[in-house]
Amino acid sequence: MIIVNCDNCLGLMIGNSRLHWALFTGATLEAAWDTDHLPALVVEQLIQSWQAGEWKTELFPDTQINAIQIPNSTPIPLYVASVVPVQTQLWQTYPYINVITLDQLPLHGLYPTLGIDRALAVLGAGENLGFPVLVIDGGTALTFTGVDAQKRLVGGAILPGLRLQIQSLTDRTAALPKIELYSEMPPRWALNTVEAIQSGVSYTVLAGVKDFIESWWQEFPESKIAITGGDRTLLLVYLQAKFPNIAAKVIADPHLIFWGMQSLTINN
Numbered sequence: 240m241i242i243v244n245c246d247n248c249l250g251l252m253i254g255n256s257r258l259h260w261a262l263f264t265g266a267t268l269e270a271a272w273d274t275d276h277l278p279a280l281v282v283e284q285l286i287q288s289w290q291a292g293e294w295k296t297e298l299f300p301d302t303q304i305n306a307i308q309i310p311n312s313t314p315i316p317l318y319v320a321s322v323v324p325v326q327t328q329l330w331q332t333y334p335y336i337n338v339i340t341l342d343q344l345p346l347h348g349l350y351p352t353l354g355i356d357r358a359l360a361v362l363g364a365g366e367n368l369g370f371p372v373l374v375i376d377g378g379t380a381l382t383f384t385g386v387d388a389q390k391r392l393v394g395g396a397i398l399p400g401l402r403l404q405i406q407s408l409t410d411r412t413a414a415l416p417k418i419e420l421y422s423e424m425p426p427r428w429a430l431n432t433v434e435a436i437q438s439g440v441s442y443t444v445l446a447g448v449k450d451f452i453e454s455w456w457q458e459f460p461e462s463k464i465a466i467t468g469g470d471r472t473l474l475l476v477y478l479q480a481k482f483p484n485i486a487a488k489v490i491a492d493p494h495l496i497f498w499g500m501q502s503l504t505i506n507n
């Protein structure tokens with residue numbers, strides 16, 4: 240396990256859709272924000288500034304970090320977890336980078352190709368809520384990841400996330416338009432194309448989520464369940480609309496991955 244010693248340091252989770260950033264001071268998460276994947280030129284600029292101890296917050300316009308006064312100081316440590324290897328490479332020239340890997344986490348039974356985002360999220364959820372725990376991550380992919388009381392991976396599942404499901408229909412058919420999912424459950428029996436896609440995706444994903452949760456509770460009746468990722472709110476709203484008793488027991492938290500990173504810090 241690594242021990243992260245961090246007065247002011249940056250956490251970076253490289254996801255498939257975007258970058259997820261965190262500023263830690265000691266064991267405190269001061270700020271978190273998302274950006275698109277960055278062009279190599281911008282990465283170069285950031286690396287040079289951070290090496291000189293300058294934050295360059297102006298390169299993150301309209302994000303939480305801009306509201307924070309951080310003194311420039313020593314080189315800024317960067318802790319990276321990534322599920323996108325080509326994006327990781329862009330940061331590799333930074334001398335103060337630490338890439339977090341599965342073998343550094345205090346979890347058992349992880350298989351070698353498990354996503355570090357899933358491992359960190361389930362670690363973060365367990366450290367905060369207790370083990371056993373099930374994490375639902377509504378990101379580019381929608382994943383389920385469950386860990387038992389001994390911090391051993393029970394297993395999980397991966398399916399296309401909400402946006403990806405809709406996008407794949409649009410991309411691979413002639414007649415289906417580009418649509419958005421609304422923040423409310425649509426009617427199930429649709430009478431137009433847009434609502435038919437909305438119904439198909441939301442009802443089947445919701446049925447799947449419910450089924451995984453109930454199956455998990457059969458094995459671990461007392462387990463906490465946490466939901467994270469860019470689609471967490473939408474999924475929770477759907478769950479509240481159709482299965483309020485289940486929704487009441489699901490805890491939404493956008494920062495599970497960063498709680499996982501934080502649990503590795505020396506100050507924690």
Ligand SMILES: Nc1ncnc2c1ncn2[C@@H]1O[C@H](COP(=O)(O)OP(=O)(O)OP(=O)(O)O)[C@@H](O)[C@H]1O
Binds near residue numbers: 254
């Ligand atoms: N500004 C945004 N950009 C992209 N996706 C967004 C945005 N806001 C909400 N979303 C939703 O978030 C989902 C992507 O989630 P997220 O950003 O967590 O994915 P990711 O970058 O793959 O990260 P992770 O690896 O954590 O899944 C999409 O399905 C989309 O519906």
Ligand SMILES: CC(C)(CO)[C@@H](O)C(=O)NCCC(=O)O
Binds near residue numbers: 322356378
């Ligand atoms: C499933 C995703 C894409 C979710 O971000 C990521 O965790 C990943 O690339 N995982 C590797 C495969 C696995 O977790 O089994």
Ligand SMILES: [K+]
Binds near residue numbers: 379
């Ligand atoms: K994801």
